[in-house]
Amino acid sequence: DTAVSQTPKYLVTQMGNDKSIKCEQNLGHDTMYWYKQDSKKFLKIMFSYNNKELIINETVPNRFSPKSPDKAHLNLHINSLELGDSAVYFCASSQGRLAEIQETQYFGPGTRLLVL
Amino acid sequence: GQNIDQPTEMTATEGAIVQINCTYQTSGFNGLFWYQQHAGEAPTFLSYNVLDGLEEKGRFSSFLSRSKGYSYLLLKELQMKDSASYLCAVMDSNYQLIWGAGTKLIIKP
Numbered sequence: 001d002t003a004v005s006q007t008p009k010y011l012v013t014q015m016g017n018d019k020s021i022k023c024e025q026n027l028g029h030d031t032m033y034w035y036k037q038d039s040k041k042f043l044k045i046m047f048s049y050n051n052k053e054l055i056i057n058e059t060v061p062n063r064f065s066p067k068s069p070d071k072a073h074l075n076l077h078i079n080s081l082e083l084g085d086s087a088v089y090f091c092a093s094s095q096g097r098l099a100e101i102q103e104t105q106y107f108g109p110g111t112r113l114l115v116l
Numbered sequence: 117g118q119n120i121d122q123p124t125e126m127t128a129t130e131g132a133i134v135q136i137n138c139t140y141q142t143s144g145f146n147g148l149f150w151y152q153q154h155a156g157e158a159p160t161f162l163s164y165n166v167l168d169g170l171e172e173k174g175r176f177s178s179f180l181s182r183s184k185g186y187s188y189l190l191l192k193e194l195q196m197k198d199s200a201s202y203l204c205a206v207m208d209s210n211y212q213l214i215w216g217a218g219t220k221l222i223i224k225p
Contacts, residue, residue: 045213
């Protein structure tokens with residue numbers, strides 16, 4: 001009965017490859033997010049997706065693209081992987097937009113990506 | 117620019133009390149969150165403050181002063197399982213969460 005799940009948990013790949021990380025939530029939430037946590041432990045929002053509205057952090061390279069086949073899924077595709085993409089990627093979801101009072105996000109377990 | 121500051125690491129003794137501070141400078145303010153993150157795991161929600169004052173929830177309390185751009189998380193009766201990183205995050209005027217780097221709390225017996 002995992003609330004937010006991600007696959008794979010670990011991903012080791014070569015520079016230049018294209019890879020995808022999958023995320024699913026069974027909470028019935030309306031909004032999903034992708035975060036990148038770097039080696040310094042900063043959590044940086046990459047995307048939020050609500051009812052087909054995509055909000056992109058402008059600092060995210062266009063090699064990263066979210067894909068949402070339905071409300072319960074938000075996958076992350078990464079093209080032409082670079083060494084600096086190595087990080088932990090967290091998926092999260094919330095009931096509404098974070099604009100709602102006391103909205104809290106539920107995080108997935110994270111995907112540890114290592115680019116060699 | 118937007119900035120969240122927290123101490124990098126703190127050490128405390130089992131059974132004691134510890135206060136983790138967070139100061140912020142953001143474009144607008146729509147609330148402050150505290151999350152707990154155990155090593156290798158996802159962050160989990162602890163508290164949310166949007167009004168000044170103290171919010172108590174069991175052994176954990178969170179305080180906010182908007183005029184000072186300051187919050188703290190107070191942990192009482194520390195247990196070994198409280199060893200984790202504690203992340204402060206502020207929601208700015210665009211309803212984006214700005215995260216601090218986290219404070220690693222080490223609990224010693």
